[in-house]
Amino acid sequence: MTQYKKREKIxxxxxxSLLVILTIFIIIPFLLGFWTSLLPTADISKGALWSSHISLDNYVTAITQTPIIRYLFNSLLISLLTMFAQIIFCSMSAYSFVFLxxxxxxxxxxxxxxxxxxxFEAEVIPNFTTVxxxxxxxxxxxxxxxxxTSAFGTFMLRQAFLQIPAELKEAGDIEGLSHWQYYYKVxxxxxxxxxxxLAAYSFLSSWNQYLWPMLTTFSDNFRPVQDGxxxxxxxxxxNNWGMIQASAAIIIIPTLIALFFGQHYFKSGLNEGAIK
Amino acid sequence: METQAKNPNFNIVSKKKKSVDLSLGYNPYAKDKRYAVLFLGPSLLILAIFVFYPMLRTIYLSLFLTNNLGKPTVFIGLKNYFSLLSSSSYINSLIATLIYVIAVSIFTIAIGLILAQTATKKIAGINFFRTVFSATMGVSVSVAAIFWLFIFNPSVGLLSQLFTALNLTPINWLTEPGWAMTAVVISTVWMNLGFTFLIFFGALQSVPYTLYEAAQIEGVSKSYQFFHITLPMISPTIFFVSIITLIESFKSFGLIDLMTAGGPNNATNLLVYRIYQDAFLNGNYGLASTESVILAIIIAIFTFIQFKVLEKRVTY
Structure with missing residues (x-):
């Protein structure tokens, strides 16, 4: 019995130890980035990872001297609009494939x-000409x-709509619900x-767009954050590492917060898609 | 051109008129057609303009010489294809892409599985580790590139400092061909881990616990359980993740652009980066279209395999 306990302990x-090693690999880039964003660039370029002058100066520089806030606003606007559009158009096309x-x-x-x-990467040339x-x-x-709209979103919602019990549609027909009403009420x-x-997925994929905005935007007024x-x-x-790291931190903090709260939905949804 | 591309799709919807079933005196689905146009129309239009038409156009352009505005000038048939496949520089890109894709997929899946497996054990503080493991899901390419560029930086980077401290010669990560590829692979794998972890973790949760209980009663070792219960039970998910990772890696662009710009010496000049260079930096749209078609074929093959396997599982 004691031997068993000993083995259990080992x-x-x-x-x-395994968890800690894995955590280190994953977390070091985050921590290092965040930490250096608090150091003066002069110290970073000397290779020092410690400084007597820890401050938020780099953040102040990033916000006041670069368009980083404008980039963030652009990305937020683009991603939110894309997200709402995909929810509407993907769900409507998915509805047609299931109920019409x-x-x-x-x-x-x-x-x-x-x-x-x-x-999409193989189609950028004609798409560039089109826009x-x-x-x-x-x-x-x-x-x-x-x-x-997206074919993936339509496919995902179609799979979800197929799970809706047929009795609900029958009840809806008896109630005399039109397709519109059945669509948004049920x-x-x-x-x-x-x-x-789908909302989380479309928001993140729009947020992470890189190649397309790089080809199609040329001014800070419209440039999203990745290309910014x-x-x-x-x-x-x-070499202004402090400021660059501060900008990265400004960008990543909102996504990490969103992810932290959205994780539950994202996890269940992804697995639904993976298993079906 | 755009209307031509979308018309066939609309015809399919409107053809219905002929086949209205009048046996009941009325057609219960007569309204459906109108709704279908309304519900499906916008999506079809967008897909027609930005997915179908550009694919056909890319194939078309790949058969031409083009001017610097991307307009076709001289028809040259399959010449672009032949010249690409006999160009050692393009073959090198293909090989580099294959190495990148295979390395990224193998490490993403292996490490993702280890993460998921270690995070399933219910021990104190496990929720903290689970959150950390999924954290890279919130990292975009540009942020990942900044983090890793700093780590790989030859003068101030963490790795150089570590090597110097250990009395080793620091590696010039981003300026030596082999190491540049290694650096890009490490960064990509790191970025992929959050997503992969979440999917594998979910799959592991769905393996019936009774299987492990039975194995424990039989006195079967942990590693035997992993290889003979866990792996077979989640093999569909492993397959799903491998295909997704393969496809995404074939499409890699951002990290390459930010970290190495295809260099050094074209060592990390992957397929999509090459398309970008040939089309938008060199103005050779015909050749870049040919490269796009080849990329699309490769990706279509992998997606097709994925569909086939998923389909099998749905009916199963």
């Missing part, structure tokens, strides 16, 4: 699925309009977890 120590009966429905659904095979010809370059619209509330998941950081890095003296 196992526990081993387990905690019309000829060619299945074929159209396969067409949707097929678009998931086409990477240029439409006069959308260097504007918020250029980063929203191509992403108003289907959307019933599938809200999946809708939240690139701009700061190339424009500013590359």
């Amino acid at each position: 196992q526990r120590v081993f387990h905690y 009966k019309f000829k060619g429905r299945d074929m159209l659904f396969y067409v949707f699925l097929a678009t998931m095979m086409l990477p 240029r010809d439409l006069g959308l370059l260097n504007h918020y619209a250029v980063m929203i309009i191509p992403f108003l 289907v959307m509330p019933y599938s809200r977890i999946s809708v939240y998941t 950081l690139r701009q700061l890095q190339s424009q500013e003296t590359f």
Whole structure:
């Protein structure tokens, strides 16, 4: 019995060591970034990781001397609009694939699925020409309009809508609900977890866009945060590490907070998608 | 061109007129067609303009020489394809991409599994570790690039300081071909871990606990349990994650642009970065379109495999 307890104890120590090693690998870039954002750049460039002068000066510099807040605002606006548009358009197309009966429905659904095979990265050349010809370059619209809907979102919500019990539709028909009413009174509330998941997913993918905004925006007024950081890095003296790290921290803190609170929904939704 | 591309889709919806079933004296779904146009129309329009048309256009452009505005000038057939596949520089890009994709996928999945497996044990403080493990999910490319550029920095970086402290010669991470690839792979894997962890963690939770109880009664070792219960039970999820990771890695662009700009010596000039360079820096849209088509084919193959396997599981 004591031998068993001893083994248990060793196992526990081993387990905690493993957890700590893994944590170090994951957390070091965060901690190092955050820590250096508090140090004066002069000390960082000397290779020092300690300084007698720890302050929020880098944050003040980043906020007052770079357009970082403007970049954040741009990204927030673009991501929120994209998110709401995708919730509306993806849910409506998913609704058609589940509750509407019309000829060619299945074929159209396969067409949707097929678009998931086409990477946006391989289509940037004609898309660039299209938005240029439409006069959308260097504007918020250029980063929203191509992403108003997504085949992936439609597919995910379709899977969720298929789970709604058929009795609900029958009850709705007896109540005389039109498709509109059934859509927003029954289907959307019933599938809200999946809708939240799509919201988180579409927000994050819009927030993380990099290549497309880089090709289509040329001024700080519209530039989203990811490309803004690139701009700061190339424009500013590359060695102003304190300020760059402070900018990174300013950007990452909102996402980490959102993620912390949204984690539950995100987790369940992702697994639904993965298992089905 | 745009209207041509979207029309066939609308025809499918409107063709319904012919097949209205009049046996009941009225068609219960007559209204559905109108709703379908309303509900599906906007999405179809967007997909037609920004997904279908550009794909056809990319294929079309790949058969032409283009001017600096991206307009096709001279039809050259498959010449772009032949010249790419016989160019050693392009083959090098293909090989670099394959190395990158395979390395990223293997390490992402292996470390992601270890993270998920260690986080399932219910011990004190485990929630803290779970939160940390999923944290990189909130990291975007540009932030990840800044974090890792600092760590890999030759003069002030943590790694150089560590090497110097240990009396080793510091590595020039981003300026030596092999090490640059290593650096980019490490950063990508780190960025992928949050997502991968969350998915594997969820999958592990869904393995019936009774299986482990039975194994414990039989006195089966922990590692045997892992390889003979856990892995087979979550193999569909492992497959799902591998395909997603493969596809995403083929599309990598941001980290490359920020960390190495394809260098040194084209060692990290991956497929998407090359498309960007050829089209938007060199103005060679025809050649870049050809590269896009090749990329799309590669990704389509992987996505197709994924669908096939997912489909099998749905019916199963």
